[in-house]
Amino acid sequence: MDLYDALGVRRSSSATEIRRAFQRLARLLHPALNPGDPVTAQRFGVVSRAFEVLSDPRRRAEYDRGDAPAQEAVLVREVGFEGFDFSAEALGSVGFRELFSGVLQDAGAREQSPQRGEDLEQATRISFEESLKGAGRRIHLVRQDRCSACNGAGQVAIVPVPCPRCHGTGQVRAKRGHMVFSRSCADCSGSGRLKRRPCPRCGAEGRVIQSEWLDVRIPPGVEHGGRVRVPGCGNSGRLGGEPGDFVLVLQVEPDPFFRREGEDLHCTVPVTMTEAALGAHVDVPTPEGPMTIEIPAGTQAGQRFRLRKRGMPRLGEKGRGDLFVEIEVRVPHITDDRSLELLRELARLNPEDPRRELPAVAARAGKA
Secondary structure, eight states, rough: HHHHHHOOOOTTHHHHHHHHHHHHHHHHTTTTTTTTHHHHHHHHHHOOOOOOOOHHHHHHHHHHHHHHOOOOOOOOOOOSTTTOOOOOOOGTTHHHHHHHHHHHOOGGOOOOHHHHOEEEEEEEEEEHHHHOOOOOEEEEEEEEOOOOTTTTTEEEEEEEEETTTTSSEEEEEEEEEEEEEEEOOOTTSSSSSEEEOOOOTTTTTSSEEEEEEEEEOOOTTTTTOOEEEEESOOOOOBBTTOOOOOOOEEEOOOSSSOOETTTTEEEEEEEEEEEHHHHHEEEOOOHHHSSEEEEEOOOOOTOOEEEHHHHHHHOOSSOOEEEEEEEEOOOOOSSSSSHHHHHHHHHHHOOOTTTTTTHHHHHHHOOO
């Protein structure tokens, strides 16, 4: 049989793919899991031999060139005693513990290791002015803090006593089918005696709930939805792990006059028809107070003026954005005869048609 076909892989398969294919077949075909089945045992021998050859780069190259690999007997051992390890010739570099890790792992006694604490979040509202100049908030924080009784370890020292889990032997057993496995007791680390016990104050977690006040500084230039992170002020880590962070989520109230786009501010300033036509000095609101700008004669509605460095501060950097002022021309509501006559006279003196460049109007004028 072709060795690649025996493992169910392609000739172009990587070493990792060959290894995984063998692991998958070994879990199904190993004689320890199929006692008394000679057909399965024979097939396992073929699979093991194929893996022995294809997992060795040199022997795989010889096989691909057509050189017959050395015929080596595949040893399939009987299982009938505790602690047997199938990491011998049949499995090559893949040990039995790796193949059957689900049997050897005890979910109830997994080794506990330090874990980083969780991040905590709160939201707060700030005004537009506070986002411009910066602000502070005093936050009432309920968090998991390191247990003082065990200093975050989750356990406290006691007078050594026999381990109740392994009954002082230092070994625990697990059984699957006809196989019995032994491994070191996780509770006593194989010593057979307990020298520590779970901390009664924190329930072996290494942390307890407490409340405190936290002062958070909000920098100038923050946007709506911005996040201010305070390192190390989240929940303490389990079993002495690093603490998480505290994150303050900002909700910035909109300003009735300024509109923010990134670090720039935009606003609309109304002017009269005569100010736009003749030019004028106009007072414009800015975040620091009114500022007088000059609009030239003939200013059109929608025209924008740029005031440099009058926008929002650049968050975490020097400098500021700009303020863009858009002009809105206000037409007066005229009812008296004198004003109406002056406007008619103005129209006679300036007969310009502002719509003459529009496509439909230009086509109609051409037909006429």
